[in-house]
Amino acid sequence: MNKEQITQLIARKLSGEASPEEIKELDAHLTVYPEDAYLLSLLADYWTTPLSSIADEDADAEAHFRHILNAAASEDTPERERRTYHIGKILAAAAVVTGMIFFSWLYVNRSQPALSSIETIVKPGARSRLLLPDGSVVWLNSGSRISYPANFTDSLREVELEGEAYFDVAKNPNRPFIVHTRDIHIRVLGTAFNVKCYPDENKTEATLIRGLVQVSKTGEGPQEVLLLHPHEKVVISKSVSDIGTAVPHNMIVKHLKENTKDTSMAETAWVYNKLVFDGEDFQEIVAEMERWYNVKISINDSTVAGYRFHAKFENESITEVLSALRLSLPFTFKIINNEVNIYK
Numbered sequence: 001m002n003k004e005q006i007t008q009l010i011a012r013k014l015s016g017e018a019s020p021e022e023i024k025e026l027d028a029h030l031t032v033y034p035e036d037a038y039l040l041s042l043l044a045d046y047w048t049t050p051l052s053s054i055a056d057e058d059a060d061a062e063a064h065f066r067h068i069l070n071a072a073a074s075e076d077t078p079e080r081e082r083r084t085y086h087i088g089k090i091l092a093a094a095a096v097v098t099g100m101i102f103f104s105w106l107y108v109n110r111s112q113p114a115l116s117s118i119e120t121i122v123k124p125g126a127r128s129r130l131l132l133p134d135g136s137v138v139w140l141n142s143g144s145r146i147s148y149p150a151n152f153t154d155s156l157r158e159v160e161l162e163g164e165a166y167f168d169v170a171k172n173p174n175r176p177f178i179v180h181t182r183d184i185h186i187r188v189l190g191t192a193f194n195v196k197c198y199p200d201e202n203k204t205e206a207t208l209i210r211g212l213v214q215v216s217k218t219g220e221g222p223q224e225v226l227l228l229h230p231h232e233k234v235v236i237s238k239s240v241s242d243i244g245t246a247v248p249h250n251m252i253v254k255h256l257k258e259n260t261k262d263t264s265m266a267e268t269a270w271v272y273n274k275l276v277f278d279g280e281d282f283q284e285i286v287a288e289m290e291r292w293y294n295v296k297i298s299i300n301d302s303t304v305a306g307y308r309f310h311a312k313f314e315n316e317s318i319t320e321v322l323s324a325l326r327l328s329l330p331f332t333f334k335i336i337n338n339e340v341n342i343y344k
Contacts, residue, residue: 013026122143124143125142132148132170133150134152134175145163156175156176159179165194167179167194167195169188169192170190176188181195183218184251185216185217186214186215188212194206194267194268194271204236205234209230212227214227215227228253232255234253234254235251270292274312275312276313277309278310281305281307282309296340298341300344318340
């Protein structure tokens with residue numbers, strides 16, 4: 001299937017005109033060539049943009065393409081409302097797709113120098129899902145940032161992460177996928193794993209769900225390399241040196257319960273819009289809740305800060321979560337606007 005045929009199938013699918021056979025043909029193609037799924041994602045973002053926000057027909061195609069990228073990068077949540085489209089949408093898309101397809105294919109085929117790097121930032125209180133040029137899927141948690149080259153090389157796929165992300169990496173034995181964080185590098189060929197590395201926390205974690213990954217610490221010179229197996233988590237805690245800089249300790253591997261589903265694991269529950277606390281102290285829980293609800297939380301008692309909780313929540317408000325937690329251990333709280341104060 002050539003590029004023109006793929007583009008036509010995508011356009012027919014987005015307009016609702018594709019037959020079941022055509023949809024099946026397109027899905028089969030995207031399974032074999034996941035990098036083409038990125039083009040579908042870009043055009044779908046354009047499709048769901050109101051006509052009023054699209055420039056007139058005389059605007060150049062690259063501007064439309066940049067509009068898509070900016071819209072995708074600023075999206076707060078992975079879900080979008082369904083809309084009813086006017087026939088003008090189809091006509092406008094038909095006029096624009098031909099012009100913009102040149103730029104989008106350059107982008108997917110790694111030859112677009114104008115877009116050398118892409119950065120997506122998810123603000124507190126939001127979560128997002130994005131599709132990388134190679135077909136890999138990334139879920140970003142609140143307060144996270146990811147950057148990656150617009151043009152992955154033919155031999156390597158590299159991204160940089162700050163915060164927390166869940167990766168489902170498209171398999172490609174000839175193109176290793178590497179995640180760079182402040183404290184560790186994670187090298188994979190095709191797998192699913194979670195990485196947590198917020199700059200304001202004193203530890204970095206990587207949890208493997210399936211596949212196999214290599215984990216090494218950042219720094220100059222030879223570094224210890226760990227091989228992580230499914231349902232294992234590596235943790236690097238940090239301390240502050242005499243000169244005031246954070247120094248990573250040795251990597252520690254923890255074994256998780258293998259019969260635990262992804263949706264209920266504390267490490268990955270956030271992907272499914274769930275908050276799961278598995279024995280963390282209240283201070284750690286507060287940091288997570290601040291990002292989750294986009295609030296500022298202060299604990300005014302050291303004993304309360306050391307409380308440890310086991311709990312699961314889904315779609316509860318911050319008031320409901322705190323009210324439930326204090327049923328197991330005593331504390332009081334007061335919420336004023338976006339600030340929460342917790343007392344003994």
